[in-house]
Amino acid sequence: MSLGSIVIGGGALLVAAEVATWCFRAAAKSEQQHRGAFARSERAHRAAIVRETNWRLAQEAYEQRGAWLDMLSECWDTVWEMRNRTRDLSKQFRGVVRANQLLIKNSPLTFQQQEAIRDCIFHLERGIARLQAYSGPYLQGFIESIRRAQNAALDDDFIEPAMPDAALPDDFPVVGDNLRLSPEEAASILRTGALALGCDQVGRLARIPSSLSSTGVIDALVEDYVLPSA
Numbered sequence: 393m394s395l396g397s398i399v400i401g402g403g404a405l406l407v408a409a410e411v412a413t414w415c416f417r418a419a420a421k422s423e424q425q426h427r428g429a430f431a432r433s434e435r436a437h438r439a440a441i442v443r444e445t446n447w448r449l450a451q452e453a454y455e456q457r458g459a460w461l462d463m464l465s466e467c468w469d470t471v472w473e474m475r476n477r478t479r480d481l482s483k484q485f486r487g488v489v490r491a492n493q494l495l496i497k498n499s500p501l502t503f504q505q506q507e508a509i510r511d512c513i514f515h516l517e518r519g520i521a522r523l524q525a526y527s528g529p530y531l532q533g534f535i536e537s538i539r540r541a542q543n544a545a546l547d548d549d550f551i552e553p554a555m556p557d558a559a560l561p562d563d564f565p566v567v568g569d570n571l572r573l574s575p576e577e578a579a580s581i582l583r584t585g586a587l588a589l590g591c592d593q594v595g596r597l598a599r600i601p602s603s604l605s606s607t608g609v610i611d612a613l614v615e616d617y618v619l620p621s622a
Contacts, residue, residue: 456548456550457545457546457548460545460550461542461545464538464541464542464545464553467538467553467555468535468538468542470555471531471534471535471538471555471556472535474527474531474556474558475527475531478523478526478527478531479523479527481523482520482523482524482527485516485519485520485523486520488516489513489516489517489520492509492512492513492516493513495509496509496510518566518568521566521567521568522560522566523560524566524567525560525564525565525566525567526559526560530556530560530561530564531556534553534554534555534556537553537554538553540553541553565614566614567614568614569614570614571614
């Protein structure tokens with residue numbers, strides 16, 4: 393083999409090596425570009441999934457909050473309707489009381505008839521007092537409960553409020569009731585001027601002696617209610 397053939401052959405091998413190196417580098421660069429594009433695509437895809445998931449969660453929370461607030465609005469409307477109807481009924485009772493008072497004043501009635509009408513008036517006035525207790529302090533406690541639940545729902549904290557009974561509970565103190573108080577309860581009233589009556593209400597009481605003995609019970613008249621501040 394001549395020296396020229398060896399030189400040509402070596403040159404061919406060198407060219408082939410350079411071509412192979414160029415092809416390898418091009419393939420590596422292409423692979424890097426492909427991997428970079430794939431990684432960017434994967435990141436974009438994952439980010440899109442996260443955005444979609446967050447949007448759906450926010451939408452579900454918004455819809456749940458809206459449905460809960462709608463429910464609370466219905467509770468609110470129900471309690472206010474109960475309050476308004478009770479107040480209307482109280483006005484009707486007062487009209488009957490006035491009519492009976494005029495009947496005693498202007499009609500020639502016997503003593504027994506007058507006493508019967510006065511007894512009717514007494515029971516009507518007691519009914520009015522119970523209606524006022526129902527529409528006032530009793531329902532007020534539930535109105536406050538619904539208001540707290542509405543505020544909590546704005547922070548996605550869903551609290552179901554209690555709903556009132558259709559009638560005032562028998563043990564709910566009414567203005568005009570005479571209560572038997574322990575010395576401790578009476579002493580507390582002397583300090584604070586009021587007594588807890590249930591449903592987040594307190595009542596002002598009258599007929600409390602200024603000095604109390606350490607034994608026995610005290611009679612006190614429910615004089616008025618103190619509604620909580622809004």
